[in-house]
Amino acid sequence: MSNKNKLVLVSFLSLFLELSFIRWIPAHVFSVAFFSNIILISSFLGLGLGMLLSKKSCDLFRAFSVILGCGVLLILALQYIFVSIPKDAQTWLWTYYEGNRLHLPTLKLPIIAVLGIIFFINTFVFVPLGQRIGKSMDEFTPLEGYTLNIAGSLLGVICFALFSFFNAPAYAWFLAAALIITMALYRGRGFIISVFILAGIVLLIWINEKDMHWSPYYSIQLKKHEDKSVSLYVNQSFHQKAVNFDRDMPAAGKYSFPYKWIRPEKVLIIGSGTGNDIWAALEAGAESIDAVEIDPVIVELGRSHHPQQPYDSDKVRVFTDDARSFMHKASAKYDMIVYGTLDSHAVLSATSSVRLDNYVYTREAMEESKRLLSPDGIMLLLFSVPTEWIKSRLLETVKTVFKDEARYALTDPYLFNMMVFAGPGLKSALLERPDLASALLRISGETRVDVPTDDWPYLYLEKRAIPRLYIAALLMLVCISIAFIFMLSPLKGGRVNVFFLLLGCGFLLLETKSVTTMSLLFGSTWIVNAVVFSAILFIALAANFIVIKKQPKDARLFFVGLGFSLAISYFFPLSNLLGLGFPVKAFAAGFLAGLPIFFAAMIFATVFRRVKYPGIALGSNLIGAVAGGFCEYASMISGLNFLYILALVFYFSALAVLFRSNKLEVIV
Numbered sequence: 001m002s003n004k005n006k007l008v009l010v011s012f013l014s015l016f017l018e019l020s021f022i023r024w025i026p027a028h029v030f031s032v033a034f035f036s037n038i039i040l041i042s043s044f045l046g047l048g049l050g051m052l053l054s055k056k057s058c059d060l061f062r063a064f065s066v067i068l069g070c071g072v073l074l075i076l077a078l079q080y081i082f083v084s085i086p087k088d089a090q091t092w093l094w095t096y097y098e099g100n101r102l103h104l105p106t107l108k109l110p111i112i113a114v115l116g117i118i119f120f121i122n123t124f125v126f127v128p129l130g131q132r133i134g135k136s137m138d139e140f141t142p143l144e145g146y147t148l149n150i151a152g153s154l155l156g157v158i159c160f161a162l163f164s165f166f167n168a169p170a171y172a173w174f175l176a177a178a179l180i181i182t183m184a185l186y187r188g189r190g191f192i193i194s195v196f197i198l199a200g201i202v203l204l205i206w207i208n209e210k211d212m213h214w215s216p217y218y219s220i221q222l223k224k225h226e227d228k229s230v231s232l233y234v235n236q237s238f239h240q241k242a243v244n245f246d247r248d249m250p251a252a253g254k255y256s257f258p259y260k261w262i263r264p265e266k267v268l269i270i271g272s273g274t275g276n277d278i279w280a281a282l283e284a285g286a287e288s289i290d291a292v293e294i295d296p297v298i299v300e301l302g303r304s305h306h307p308q309q310p311y312d313s314d315k316v317r318v319f320t321d322d323a324r325s326f327m328h329k330a331s332a333k334y335d336m337i338v339y340g341t342l343d344s345h346a347v348l349s350a351t352s353s354v355r356l357d358n359y360v361y362t363r364e365a366m367e368e369s370k371r372l373l374s375p376d377g378i379m380l381l382l383f384s385v386p387t388e389w390i391k392s393r394l395l396e397t398v399k400t401v402f403k404d405e406a407r408y409a410l411t412d413p414y415l416f417n418m419m420v421f422a423g424p425g426l427k428s429a430l431l432e433r434p435d436l437a438s439a440l441l442r443i444s445g446e447t448r449v450d451v452p453t454d455d456w457p458y459l460y461l462e463k464r465a466i467p468r469l470y471i472a473a474l475l476m477l478v479c480i481s482i483a484f485i486f487m488l489s490p491l492k493g494g495r496v497n498v499f500f501l502l503l504g505c506g507f508l509l510l511e512t513k514s515v516t517t518m519s520l521l522f523g524s525t526w527i528v529n530a531v532v533f534s535a536i537l538f539i540a541l542a543a544n545f546i547v548i549k550k551q552p553k554d555a556r557l558f559f560v561g562l563g564f565s566l567a568i569s570y571f572f573p574l575s576n577l578l579g580l581g582f583p584v585k586a587f588a589a590g591f592l593a594g595l596p597i598f599f600a601a602m603i604f605a606t607v608f609r610r611v612k613y614p615g616i617a618l619g620s621n622l623i624g625a626v627a628g629g630f631c632e633y634a635s636m637i638s639g640l641n642f643l644y645i646l647a648l649v650f651y652f653s654a655l656a657v658l659f660r661s662n663k664l665e666v667i668v
Helices: 003-028 032-052 060-078 111-137 142-165 170-184 191-208 249-260 276-283 296-305 323-329 363-372 388-402 424-432 434-439 468-488 498-522 526-550 556-571 582-608 614-638 642-660
Strands: 081-084 107-110 219-224 230-234 237-242 266-270 288-292 316-319 334-339 373-383 406-410 418-422
Touching: 003 032, 003 060, 003 111, 003 142, 003 170, 032 111, 032 468, 032 614, 060 111, 060 170, 060 191, 081 111, 107 111, 111 142, 111 468, 111 614, 142 170, 142 526, 142 582, 142 614, 170 191, 219 296, 230 296, 237 276, 237 296, 249 276, 249 418, 266 276, 266 323, 276 288, 276 334, 323 363, 323 498, 334 363, 363 373, 363 388, 373 388, 373 424, 388 406, 388 418, 406 424, 424 434, 468 614, 498 526, 498 582, 498 614, 498 642, 526 582, 556 582, 556 642, 582 614, 582 642, 614 642
Parallel strands: 081 107, 266 288, 266 334, 288 316, 334 373
Antiparallel strands: 219 230, 230 237, 373 418, 406 418
16 A cells, blocks of 8 residues: 555544544443533544654554554443532533433443543544554655645545434444554554454444434434333433323323414424424414424434324424524514424534534524514423523523513423413413413513523523533643643653644634534534535645645735634624525635635645644644634633634734744744
8 A cells, every 4th residue: 555545544544533433422421422522622632642753663553453442442331330410510411310311320420530531542542543644744745745634534524424424323433444444554463453353343332332323413212111102312311202192191281281372373393303392283283384303313213203103294394404504594484483392412513512502592593583483473482491590591582582572481390391482472362361371470680691692602501601510621631631742742852843733723713613603504414514624624625735836935924814814704703694595605604714714724734834844743733723622612701703812812823933933944
């Protein structure tokens, strides 16, 4: 195999395994789905450390099968741990209730300890890959090697997107990774042993996951009950129940409660899940129902397992789409818009701590719902409120948009415990039905809470701050990262490249903001994320080809372009494009979001072209991305748009390093 093919192959493997672990680990380790960007950060750390070790004579990649096998075994062992969350976490994770798990282990560990173990394991797994990439890149000119690295990474993203498209199970991902590993390994004495180890990993995962359904977002397991109802657990946590309304009278009464007074003809259901809300609308006589559900596997499970089979009605149209994406595009008017008990139990993307469904519970989302209501329409929001402050935040968000046209009712905790009614049709309904007025409560305006917005969409944070749980986790992970860097990097005899480290910090923040913005504009679907990641890599490839052809000598001009493009993005938020038609919105969003990434890629390529040690420079860049990943949590205080300012600070700090250097070689 040629050196080029080896570099592309290992680069492919690094991205493919990174995405695999981001999806696979939360399926087995309870609560980690809320921290999946930690898996991304530890992957960057491992790759960066490996690249910093590229000058060492040892070849850790020869032992990669053993290291990967040990990592998989340890992760599978953690699924038998009950992960405990501190009561003063200042954020809400759906993990407090012991009955919330499909299988309840007896051994308990605090989540801080579990996150530390996972961070350590994942970092160690990626060190051999980083070292092999660094060693391979030393055989080419810096920019040629980097271009091959990006090409392999891009292929890894595309390949994993195809696995997601076909809902392939996890053992199929690891089988593909095993085939790549065997192709990349040296044909030596340990080759046969590696093949057996990799085959064992695939077999173990297959045996362990025989009862799992893999959707593009998480693993799903079913629990069938004696009354023919079915509970769905995602990433081991209870998510929803396909209720048998013929036998479960309390649930039937609760879902039918709003329809005692309101008889809508045209209904929009946001988060239709397995179909409970569809059944309630059909029972109330709705003639047309648009059901929006982001997860295609949950829709199919609803079709096949819901006792009343509401999806089979010819009055129901199903849209497998993100809620905000659908509302952006919708123009029809609805008599009722139902927010189902919507919670993803996951995050928006691997590069963000924003929960997938948070853009649904923002002021702007409520304004879009109001726009889609008919003159006598009503919005109905169902939610299982776990804390008083989440209740206050939801109610205040609704009241901010609907003013006095909003009321709510509290119920028992079974399935959900709060119903919020709002919209122009509520006033007439209250006048016509005094019993409805007595059943609903007014929303008090006395509570001062931060209302979620598209810039600060953190419904599950107690206040505008980094929660205690995250602070404790970040401090521990920073300490682990520093320890790794000092133990494994060449800091003892050399140094981390500060210039490329700062570029890595800034670029990770740009990437995070791009993913969150595009998810807001086009939906938080796995397709959008895959397209954004691929586009970022395409932009980096294009920048490389431009630099190779034009060979610019001074990167400072690109810093000016980066500064202007970030200023435009900051003062002209891309959310302003929401009202535009799809072609115009796609072009404008792609241009505005891609412009700073293009200038950042040009800066990197221009300087990287002349580095002496590309492995160390790229390793430093990935270590910087780790720091940028930690800095992303600042958005919990100041909002997502603030990430542009942070990115600008890191890039212009890098520019200051460039200015201080008399010779380019000093910084490279």
